[in-house]
Amino acid sequence: MAALDTQVIVVGAGPVGLMLAGELRLGGAEVVVLEARTSPTTESRASTLHARTMEILDSRGLLEELGTPPREPRGHFGGIPLDLTLDSSHPGQWKVPQHRTEELLGEWARSLGADVRRGHEVRGLSVLDDRVEVESVTGDGTTVTLSALCVVGCDGENSTVRRLAGAAFPGRDATRELLRADVAGLDIPNRRFERLEKGLAIAARRDDGVTRVMVHEFGRPAGTRTGDPDFAEVAAVWERVTGEDISGGTPLWVNSFGDADRQATAYRDGRVLLAGDAAHQQMPIGGQALNLGLQDAVNLGWKLAIQVRRLGSEGLLDSYHAERHAVGARVRSNIQAQALLLLGGPEVEAVRSVLAELIAQEPVRAHLAGMISGLDVRYDVGTGGHPLLGARLPHTPLLRTDGSATTAAALLRTGRGLLLDLSGEQDAEAPLHRAAAGREDRVTVLSARLAGGADDHPLAGAGAVLVRPDGHLVWTGRTTDGLDAALYRWFGLTGPAAPLTNPAASAAAQGGNTMGRLNGKTALVTGSSRGMGRATAVRLAREGALVAVHYTSNKEAAAETVAAIETEGGRAFTVRAELGVPGDVHELFLGLEAGLKERTGTTDLDILVNNAGEMGGVSVDDTTPEKFDRLVAVNAKAPFFLIRRALKNMPDGGRIINISSGLTHFANPEEIAYAMTKGAVEQLALHFAKLLGPRNITVNSVAPGITRNGNPVFDIPEAVEQMAQLSAFNRVGEPEDVADVVTFLATDDARWVTGAFLDASGGTLLG
Incomplete structure (x- = not known):
């Protein structure tokens, strides 16, 4: 087979595509990013980074470059004030313009060796048995064809990759919309989700004197747009809702967004994958859309890097769809609820009043804050009794055996997983090193102890822990029981990666096609x-x-079947029902x-x-x-x-x-x-x-x-x-x-x- 041009082609150089490119490079994969725009965006569609995203950026060493952005502990749920503060190294929400996030991630990805090519509009996609071929057209009309093991569409809600792949994207179009604009030269009062007789008005003046206005007129349908609204329309709706004339301001950016709701049926179909808005479309309320996409990229990047290096266990890459599709569906659900509360007219006031009373109750507030911030995401990573299994590792200060201080986030900055003995005794590393042997390029083994207030830390008494590169805990134990299976499932085969130029031979060496024919099914x-x-x-x-x-009755045998599947890196679960008796089908399907x-x-x-x-x-x-x-x-x-x-x-x-x-x-x-x-x-x-x-x-x-x-x-x-x-x-x-x-x-x-x-x-x- 002819040599490939790269291992992964990422389409879209927005924040999600660039985050993914950096993750792939950290994992040792070769990546080319194709972007239709000739220069980075100057717009700021999203300006909020949530606590979980800030934790992730910290685990990649990017916060120092970001500086100290304004922090706002208070967010909202459908326009109802909500304190987002939870236990995190970066609680609340942080105000970072999207163009700055994109700039930061672009510099990082390129510094790691990502090949970012602007001015490449993707026009064609061919999925072959052993590779994909992506055809793009440059600004001068030149057609360029690149081949890779797979392609990832990170090219937004109107994704070309999704369209060319014929991926199902069920859901509904927008029925209501919010108009917004960044306007210079305005002198109007700030408004935070102010509900007036005729609609919703939001105004926030930034330090640079620019005011962002957003407005929705109750009962006004979204209609069908082929482009952004003009400023005259925004000003007219603003005046009808607030009575204020903003037409004399200077618009710097104008757009609209609606309450459309769609999600790809499969985030992965063989060699074609989707992430960010290409995989899910939802109203960007409270910045959740951008944060959801960035977290998609971090979940996918290390898995895909292992896979294209022909080291992955079967089922590793499918866990991307299994984990992130469920998260995306949950986020869509909460955004639909918020859109109704936010854009609904007088008919939703009673519900808003009741919810405001409920949010005052701490369990409700914490539940909603965890959902919006992404701090409560938990994946199915297998059996185990530790309460943090599958959840993200909380802020964990550590002391190495030499007495120096570090954190778990700092130890994840290599993009490798972390196998951590918490006894702080260097001799205790030996069994862990033996277990992880042959995966040193994917797993860091270290002995350290919890620093300060260890008795109160959720990992106190855990013994040893295995943490994925995305920060989620996948194994704990005081012995190495179960560690081999966890290492194989999440970090794949031992030994060096196969060469780029011969993927077919590498797949055969692993016992078959690691990109299965039933992925996502x-x-x-x-x-x-x-x-x-x-x-x-x-x-x-x-x-x-x-x-x-x-x-029917042999629970142990069924569990053995599941264990056999999981040992190979697959996914399964048991379901019991006796067939041939009344109610059998109902019980089985429950x-x-x-x-x-x-x-x-x-x-x-x-x-x-x-x-x-x-x-x-x-x-x-x-x-x-x-x-x-x-x-x-x-x-x-x-x-x-x-x-x-x-x-x-x-x-x-x-x-x-x-x-x-x-x-x-x-x-x-x-x-x-x-x-x-x-x-x-x-x-x-x-x-x-x-x-x-x-x-x-x-x-x-x-x-x-x-x-x-x-x-x-x-x-x-x-x-x-x-x-x-x-x-x-x-x-x-x-x-x-x-x-x-x-x-x-x-x-x-x-x-x-x-x-x-x-x-x-x-x-x-x-x-």
Whole structure:
């Protein structure tokens, strides 16, 4: 394969794109940033950095360059005053014009070696098996094509990358808007979310004499804009709402923003990723949009750097979508509530009054402040009992073994993770060094102790901790139990990175395509605690899917399936329900939706594998009505109603795979009743496929033959030899043989296959 031009192409040199470029360079990845603008912005669309963003900038050593911006402890929720002060090294909110943030991050990214190319308007995107190619046009009309392992769209709410990739961006357009302008030469009183009879007015005069005005006229729809409003429109609305004439001022910048609300279905689709406003569109109330995007970039950067260096564990990059999509959905929700409170007319006054009373209660204030500032974000990082697991590491003063002072934030400035022994004894580092060996370029190992007031610190007594480069705690322990798995999951393989010019060979060396075909997808596999179900769950997770592992009674076996998936870097959770009894589907989906919502922020289910079944194993004479009814209930009735219920959660383009049996085409008098139920399963595929074709949902049947399933008969060599003779390959099937066929049907590779019966019996049905 020809050498790539770089490893990652970032489209968009706004704050999010530049933050991502710097993070990628810290992680050792090569990056080119393409930006259509020929020069940095002079506008200041967003002027607020929240506490969590300030902590992140501190962990990259950028605050000294930023200086000492004005700090404002008071923010708002929908225009209702809200104290944002929480336990943080930088509580409250900080006023930094967006152009200054962009300038700071641009200098930082370039100093780290990021290649920032301005005047490149992206026009084309091709996603190939082993790379992406991005075509841009320069100001003089020259067409430039660059190749990389992947591309990240950080190019705003009207993202070209998102459009070219055909990424779904569901939601709604704006129905109301806020006009705003920076105006020189005004002498009007400051207003902080002043609600007047006809609308909302905001005015804030800066130290340089420029006044930012924002205004909304109650009942005035957003309409359809193709560009920014002119100042005359802003002045006219301002006068109608306030009675003041500002038309004599000098407008420096004019724009508007509405309450549009959209979010990409997937933040990652193979080699194409989205971050910032390209991934989510929301009203920029209180500066949350910019802060959300910057935090997207910091979550993604180190993961993507490990991945493109061909060192990542399977599932590492998918955790970006899983973690940030859920955060984005939560932020959108709180912004929708704020937009209603802010732009609603007299009809919302009663709600505003009640909420103002609630905010006066400390738990409510702290909850809302944590949500707006981003300080309360917690990710699902696996099992463990420490209350900070998954949360961001709070401000942590430390004393090294040599007595010098530092902080956890300072130790993260290399962009590497931190494996920290808190005993302060240098000898205690040895087991940690051994565990992290081969990942020194991604993890710093250090022994230190908590400084001053250690008994009150949340990490007191934690023993040792593992912190990701983005500052989130992913493992704690007084021994190294579980550390190897955590290091593999978050920091990947040991050893040096593969060369840039041969990504295909590196992916093969890791045991497959680390950019899985099911990234961002969710799957339910019934009966997946053992056998073919377990193998299918593991295989789907290996391709990038988040898998719900269903079981009836063997909780330990289901947990082992999840553990096997997580050991490989995948994601899974268990869900319990007995099938074939009243209320079975309802119980299953209660657990399924709760698990999906917690991990993805939605209840979308992309893949359903109806694998659970009950064997007959009795002759015709011994088949009682009760046994027959049980076989029908589990093998035929349950899959029918599971499909019907799943369709409420399944987006267009979903996949349904039913596990049938070779006995529907191969006579066995001992299994007549069982074979009848499996014949019914094949009819489900045939008729549902016709019904669901308009939604591009495929429905297929897979028929295994004699497959090793844990039955004691497979421990008898003579029996196995006899069974093997029925196969064209002279062996019995392994669960993985069937799992690979199911996985194929779950991917886009099988988009043209529906209503089909796939013989996965190893040729047993050939006769």
